[in-house]
Amino acid sequence: MAKKIRIIDTTLRDGSHAIRHTYSPEQAGKIAAALAKAGAPTIECGHGDGISGSSCQYGFMKYDEYEVLQAVLDNAGDAKVGILLLPGIGTVEDLKRAHEMGAGLVRVATHVTEADVGEQHIKMARELGMEAIGFLMMSHMEPPEKILEQAKKFESYGASAVYMADSAGAMVPDDAAARVSYLKEHLSLPVGFHAHNNLGLAIGNSLAAVNAGADYIDGTLRGLGAGAGNAPHEVLTAVFHKLGIETGEDLYAIMDAAEDNIPELGVQMIIDKYALSIGYAGVYSSFFLHAKRAADRYGLDARDILIELGRLRTVGGQEDMILDVAYRLAQQKKEK
Amino acid sequence: MKKIKCAIVGPGNIGIDLMEKIRKRSQNLELAMMVGIYEDSVGIVKAKEYGVRTEIHGLQPLLDDPEIEVVFEATSASQHLKNAPLYKEAGKKAFDLTPAAVGPYVVPVVNFEEHFDSANINLVTCGGQATTPIVAAVSRVQEVEYAEIVSTLASKSAGPGTRINIDEFTETTSAALVKVGGAKRGKAIIILNPAEPPLMMRNTVYCRTKDAPDLAAIRESVGRMVAELQKYVPGYRVTMEPELSGDNTVVTMVQVEGSGDYLPPYAGNLDIITCAAVHMADTWAARKLEGGRR
Numbered sequence: 001m002a003k004k005i006r007i008i009d010t011t012l013r014d015g016s017h018a019i020r021h022t023y024s025p026e027q028a029g030k031i032a033a034a035l036a037k038a039g040a041p042t043i044e045c046g047h048g049d050g051i052s053g054s055s056c057q058y059g060f061m062k063y064d065e066y067e068v069l070q071a072v073l074d075n076a077g078d079a080k081v082g083i084l085l086l087p088g089i090g091t092v093e094d095l096k097r098a099h100e101m102g103a104g105l106v107r108v109a110t111h112v113t114e115a116d117v118g119e120q121h122i123k124m125a126r127e128l129g130m131e132a133i134g135f136l137m138m139s140h141m142e143p144p145e146k147i148l149e150q151a152k153k154f155e156s157y158g159a160s161a162v163y164m165a166d167s168a169g170a171m172v173p174d175d176a177a178a179r180v181s182y183l184k185e186h187l188s189l190p191v192g193f194h195a196h197n198n199l200g201l202a203i204g205n206s207l208a209a210v211n212a213g214a215d216y217i218d219g220t221l222r223g224l225g226a227g228a229g230n231a232p233h234e235v236l237t238a239v240f241h242k243l244g245i246e247t248g249e250d251l252y253a254i255m256d257a258a259e260d261n262i263p264e265l266g267v268q269m270i271i272d273k274y275a276l277s278i279g280y281a282g283v284y285s286s287f288f289l290h291a292k293r294a295a296d297r298y299g300l301d302a303r304d305i306l307i308e309l310g311r312l313r314t315v316g317g318q319e320d321m322i323l324d325v326a327y328r329l330a331q332q333k334k335e336k
Numbered sequence: 337m338k339k340i341k342c343a344i345v346g347p348g349n350i351g352i353d354l355m356e357k358i359r360k361r362s363q364n365l366e367l368a369m370m371v372g373i374y375e376d377s378v379g380i381v382k383a384k385e386y387g388v389r390t391e392i393h394g395l396q397p398l399l400d401d402p403e404i405e406v407v408f409e410a411t412s413a414s415q416h417l418k419n420a421p422l423y424k425e426a427g428k429k430a431f432d433l434t435p436a437a438v439g440p441y442v443v444p445v446v447n448f449e450e451h452f453d454s455a456n457i458n459l460v461t462c463g464g465q466a467t468t469p470i471v472a473a474v475s476r477v478q479e480v481e482y483a484e485i486v487s488t489l490a491s492k493s494a495g496p497g498t499r500i501n502i503d504e505f506t507e508t509t510s511a512a513l514v515k516v517g518g519a520k521r522g523k524a525i526i527i528l529n530p531a532e533p534p535l536m537m538r539n540t541v542y543c544r545t546k547d548a549p550d551l552a553a554i555r556e557s558v559g560r561m562v563a564e565l566q567k568y569v570p571g572y573r574v575t576m577e578p579e580l581s582g583d584n585t586v587v588t589m590v591q592v593e594g595s596g597d598y599l600p601p602y603a604g605n606l607d608i609i610t611c612a613a614v615h616m617a618d619t620w621a622a623r624k625l626e627g628g629r630r
Contacts, residue, residue: 015564056581088505111528114528117499119499314529327576
C-alpha cells in the first residue's frame, strides 16, 4: 500500500501573517473553495496567532475573525476546517464559538516546554467531539527527549496527534528527522511537522520529516506565511506524488489554487536578509514584519533586533519584546 | 503593642510567602494560624517552626476562634467559593488571592479606599495587580477606549494551578482592566517563557485613547501612580515610559522583581499579589487598632 500523507493547509492562518491579517471574507472564501476543489483535506484559518489573536500585540485583523471563519466554512466543501488556539491568547469560550459555527479541528499551540497550559482546551475540544491536535512551537529549542515528554502530556489530555512546529525556520533536515523519528518510536499517535522557510529548507525539512515517519505536513499556497513563509503546498503535493506518496489531492488543481489566488494578494515570499536572520538566530517567524517596523521607527538594523531577541531566548508571542529591545538598542546608540 | 490576629488558609508557595511577609513586614498583624491539609507539607512544617498554630482538619478551628479577624485565602478558586460564605458568617475579613472573584476587584493603589469595608477583597490576578494601575493612570488623564496587556512570566513561577486555569487568568485580568483600570474594553494575554536563568515578570500595557493622547500628562500620571505603588511593591519598575505606538495608542512596559521573601526574585508575579494582600490587611488592621484606642 502506498504511503499516505495528510497535508494541512494553513494559507488562511499562517499566511495571514504575511498580509498583516487583512484577509476579507471574500478572499478567504475564494481560497477555501479552490483548496476544496483540489481535494485538500484540511484547511486551517484565522489570525496568524490563532483565535482571538487580533490585538495591539499581534496586529488587528481588518475583518471580523468570525466573519472570515464563516466564509471559509461556507466554501470548504468536504474539507475539514480548523482553527489554531494559543492558550494565554485564545480561550475555551472562543473554541466553543468556533465549534458551534462548524469548525471540526483545533490545534492547541504551546511553547515546546509548556504543553500543560493546553490541557483544558484539548479536553474541551474532545468533549465537543472535535479533532484536537497538540502543536509544539519553537521545537528547535529542545532535544527530542524533552519534546517526547511534552507530546505525552498532550496525549494524556486526549490529543489525537502531536505536531512539531519549526516556528523559527531554524532546523536543518537532520534536526527535523531526529525529532520525528524519536517521537514515532516512542509515541503511538500520528506525528506532524510544520516548517518555515527562513533557511530555504521548508521542503527539505518536510521531506526529511516524512522519511522519518511523519504523518501530517503543513503547507501554504505559494508558501505564504510568517518570516520567509512555509512549505509551499503545491510543491509538497508535487514532491510527494513524484515519490509515490498519496495526498488525495489533484496536483493541477492545487497548482491552480496557488497561481489563481496568491499573486493578487500582493506579496511574494522571499528569503531576504531579515528572514534569513530569523532562521539563523532561531526566533519566532512572526517577529519578521514587527521587527522591520520597529527598526524603521528607531533607525536600527532589524537584524540587530532579531539577533538580540534570539540571545534573550524569546518565545512565540513575545512581540512586545521587539519594541522593548528596539527601544533599548536605540537608547544605547544615543549614548554612544 | 497590640496586633490584629490573622490566619492563612493554603500553605503552598503563596501561603508561605504571605507568612514570611507578615512576619518580616507587618506592623499590625500577628499570624495566629496556618490551615493546610497535610501534616508534613512544607508550609505546615515551616509554620510550626515559627511557632504558629497549625490545623489540618478543616476550617472549623479557624471559624471557632473569634480572636482571628483576618483570613488570607491562598487555596484555589473552587475552594474559596466554598470557604467565602463561612468566613463571612464568622465575621472574618477575607483577602482572596485566588481567581474566584467573590468580592469586588481590588488593586490597592487604585481602589482600596473605595472597598475598604468590604468583607471580601478579591486581589484579581498577578497580571491585574501589575497592569491595572497603569491603565488607571492613563484613564484618569483621558478616556481609554481599549486596554490590552501582555504579561510574560518565567515558566518556573507558574505552578500547576495557573497552568490548568490559564483562561481564568486572561478572563479575570481582562475584566479588571475595565472594572479597576477604567477602560471601556480590555484584553489580557499571558505568555510563559522557560529561559534560564528565569526572567523577571514583565508586562506590556497598551492603552488606546479616545482622543489624541496627551503624552506629557500621561507620563506624569503614570509616574505618580508608580511612586505610590512602589511603597508596597518595592521591585516594581517602569522599563519603558509611555510611548506612542500606532494610532492613539500608548504603550508602557513594567517589570516586577520579587522581594525574595520566600519565592525567588524572578517570581515578581507572585510577590506583587502577596505584597498587595499584606499591605491592605496591614492598613486595615492599623485603622482598626487606632479606632479601638480612640
